[in-house]
Amino acid sequence: MNPDVSRNPQESQGKLNFKCSDVGPKNCDWQVSGNSEQEIMPKIEQHGREKHNMTIDDETRSKVRNSIRRQAA
Template sequence: MPKESFACKDIGMSCGFKAEAQSEEELMKKIAEHAKKAHNMSSIDAATMSKVKAAIKRA
C-alpha cells in the first residue's frame, strides 16, 4: 500500500493529477514527470518544490 501521495489541486492547481508511491523519492519522480508533460515545467522552482513537499500526504 502506498505511503506517500500528492495531488496538484492541493497546491492550488486546477489539475486532476494525483500520484501515490512507496517513498518520497519515487513520488517526486512521478511529480516531476507530470510537471514536465502537463504543465510544461522543465524544472520545478524552489517555491513550488516547497509547496509540493508540504502537500505530500503520508499514510
C-alpha cells in the same frame, strides 16, 4: 516538507499521496502514490513539466513537499 511525512521509507507507515490540484491547476485530477518522497518526486516533477509546462525550481519543490500527505494505513 510536511512533518507527518518521513524521508526514510523504513520509518513510513502507509503510502504517501500527492494531488496535483493541491499545488497546480485546481481542475487537474492527477495524483500519485508511493512509499517514499524519493519514489514520487520524479513523477510529480515530470507531470508538472509535461502537462502544465511548469519550471520545477526549489520553491515549487517546497510547495510540493508540503502538500504530500500520508494515506491512512
